Amino acid sequence: MIPYQLVWLIMLLPLFAFIINGLLIRPFVNRKSKLYGYITIASIATSAVFSVWALISVMSAENHTIAVPDVNWIVIGSFNFHVGIIMDQLSAVMVVVVSIVSLMVQIYSLGYMAHDEAGYYRYYTFMSLFTFSMLGLVLADNLLFTFVFWEMVGLCSYLLIGFWFHKPSAANAAKKAFIVTRIGDFGFLAGILILYFNAQTFDIQALHNMAVSGLIGGTALMWAAIGLFGGAIGKSAQFPLHVWLPDAMEGPTPVSALIHSATMVCAGVFLVARTMPLFVFSPEAIRVVAVIGGFTAIFAATMGLVANDIKRVLAYSTISQIGYMMLGLGAVGTALAAQIQSRTLILPNEEMIIIAKAAVAVGMFHLFTHAFFKALLFMGAGSVNHATGTFDMRQMGGLRKTMPWTYATFLIGSLSLAGIWPLAGFWSKDEILASAFTSQPALFWLALITVFLTAFYMFRAIFMTFHGDYQGGAKEEGHDYTHTHESPWVMVAPLVFLALLAIGAGWWNVSGGFSSFMGHEAEAANGGIAALFTVFTHTVNGVPLPLISLLVALLGIFSAYAVYLKRWITKESIGKAFGPLYQMAADKYYFDELYENIIVKLGLVKGLFNGFQLFDSKGVDGMVNGAADIVVRGGKAIRQAQTGQLQLYGLFIGIGVAIIAICVLLFGS
């Protein structure tokens, strides 16, 4: 059993690295020194070891929870607030994902950032801060603490997207990411306030208890849950706040791998999972989660079909896959919510909480596998960029010969993402499809089409990048990219490690590696290697879903093969057949134009805000200056009366006295 002090250290170690890198050693160490990297890597490696230890301890602990005492933070009247940690199944899995992916990314960055003129100092300082914040986010035991870290990871995302801020596109992307996610945070903050008003607490476990026992409920709970999901929509780049993530690819590629695919963008999924008992007691809210997730999955995938920038393909893929996770949470949650509503499921409160918390298994399982293969894919794209100097797939091709390790690992990642048996993605995607099939049939069909699209766009990317003939890479003054080469071992080794996880992470869970954390009790009973094969005998309502989804994925790969490798069907003929649709997807369905040009620039800035500005200078201030003018003019006018003639003054005095006298006589008594 892990001592609770070490649980605190899981999140604090990267903070120490941040403080050492950012504040303490900077005066003595050149900003290009690798020392910054080593310090970060050492601290995160230790965190990763403690994380795995914590996961093992949680699996065997009573109630699957390790108690960690908390610390007082602020007390005003009845409002008192302490900070603490939850170490249960959910956070145990998350800390392992975050620390392992982060560790791989930090090692990889030693190679990737080696030639960057900005140096390691700023990069590793921000990366340590991010890792600390992300670990804090998943460990927080109350929503306010969650929100604090939620904003901190947003800050790190802003700083790292804008890492090369001398590029206007990077500076814009950073700003866009922060502001768009902040729109979602508005919902998160409102949700927290509604919950506090009704429950007088931020404590997540207390909120769970209250939701289950009916102390909070009705429209208040619904709006609170929808508010929280609003935060999740922003952070996880779900429709309609998805626009920031593709642009966020302006940041260094390891940053995209860590923050914008594996961890931070999944924080939205985590938030819904963390507050799942609130959602299952507000059926409307959980339905919103399912619908937004299902829609985003297919919506983003279509944009991934036409992107030519390999990182953008992966970015759309990430949005789409997170949509899957939301769908997984939503589908299982809706089914549970329906059972609770119809009173077919009546349990004691403690058991109800356990059931509600277990409803996240499907969505979290996909988050778990996705983190590994998507980080792998991004780092593969970074490796390709290292060799070719570009992310434009039209300038690549044929790289499988010169970059065999990158090719092999990228292929494994793609197969896993496409959902090919027996890789990790197959198992987790299968679970989502199965749960959608039973509870949200309409969304199931969208999800199944998305399986096809996913396989298609990933293999389109593979064929364009690694097959065919090399197109010469970036055309850049002073650089020659005509001879490509494999990346250094510090970059390849993390790829290989993640590839192993992309192969095995699913099966490990299915064969009972996590006991019952992430579902799969049925297969786990079979155990071991057998579980690999028995899956095809599984049917849901008589339909052999695993087999169908595998066939659909293979069909997607075959279609990409036909178009991009064999060219049996030309790209042009597809372009013709889907003409306007193709164009719309390529233009990102005009959401950037709608938001930036029409709503923000035209509607708000030129319209409303400009109106305010005019009102301020002409209206409010105009009145002030007008009043001053009137006084000045009035003064000039009255000055005419000051003639300096004593007789006239005497006359006025006389009249005045007379008036006063009359008044006294009339009203005096």
Add this chain to the structure above:
Amino acid sequence: MDFNYLSTILFLPAAGALVIALTKSKDEKLSKRLALIFTAIPLALAIYLFIAFDRSAGAAVMQFEERYLWISPLNSYYHLGVDGLSLPLLLLTTFLGFLAVLISWKVHERTREFFAWLLLLETSIIGVFVSLDLLLFFIMWEIEVIPMYFLISIWGSGRKGYSATKYVIYTLFGSALMLAGILSIYFTTNSLSMIEIAHRGMGMVQTAMPAAAIFWLLFIGFAVKLPMFPLHTWLPDAHTDAPTAVSVMLAGVLIKMGGYGMIRLCVSMFPEQAQQYAQILIILALIGIIYGAAVTLLQTDIKRLIAYSSISHMGYVLLGIFALGEVSLTGAALQMFSHGIVTGLLFAMAGLVIHNIEVRDMRKLGGLAKQVPIIMAVFVIAGLASLGLPTTSGFAAEFLIFLGSYTSGMVAHLNVYTIIAIIGVVLTAGYILWMIQQAFHGPVKEEFNGVKDADNLEKVYMFVLVAAIMLVGIYPAILTDVFKLGIAPIAALIGG
């Protein structure tokens, strides 16, 4: 009390002003050093008081009191004291007063005069926060106008004459109404003691004029200073044209006199009226928050932008005050403190940009991150604090206001108003990040090669302010534990 701490703190800067004015020396350094000494001692004493302040359960609300009969026919006393509300504001004033001297280190024009006025300004602001006698309070309130007028009109820039005059007229307009309010209170109660009046409550006595009228007379005086929409237009002009240190004092502490006055006089003495009119005042607060932020987004002058942002931020203070809950009032007080250090730092940094780069139009700036990395880093931290990022004081304050007003229940529909107010944080992110991007991001501009980054002196005050922002952000209890001692009795007057 053996030693008159408060009087010492109050009059040392004024004494310093006198000494500086009387030294005939042409030596600039001498005036600066004298100014530093005469602001450092009050700061040290204020820190001492902050530590020595009795926080135990049975402790007196007002501490370090000094009370001497002053004008006996008027029943007026020279009466000073601090409670949990005014003590942190006193600390803030002495803190920024000291830093303002450092920030002005590069003033070379009529140096003696400048520092004399700056120190006199500090005394008058301290006077407002420590006076417990209405007449003394009013006199201190009025004295402030004189140094401000000269500081803006002599050492300012742009339309400095216009801005200085506008400032004076606005302030006098407000204080004329306030004087009428104070006189009405005096004629009714025959007392000028702020504590005594708040204790008795104005609701009970037969007033010379309706209590509501007195409430409004006082309120408008404070609202001009805060500033509250639609009485705010003096502020952008004054800020834009004021010298840097004066902007720091103005944004940092001067406008806090408005919020302080509202709590100390309007809410404490007229709880019923405060509750009665809270609805309309909260709506004005929301307009200030949203409208202020929207107008901020369109500013291109770096100082004017920060000035407009203050209108939006002070909207939160107004919301917190008139949500009338204990937590919301504490949040408002914390926001005053936080805005003081955050916006003070922002103005200091903007002043540095204007001084070193000699450009204030943000459309002409850009790419400075490479040339002035330290200024940029500090500017970004201050900006993030201004947009309420957690771990900075801005978040702690705004969150307490939101939480306090949402849950206060003293005014109808507060939950809806609070949600509307939260929209402001999105707009704030918009203008802060736009400002950072305009000034510091983008391609490096050749013409700014060789501009100076912060020197050691500047690094000192930057570091001190950043540390304060983070300290309050990470451990807000350091202030809220004190604020609540002053707020709790006031909240009790309202809640009853």
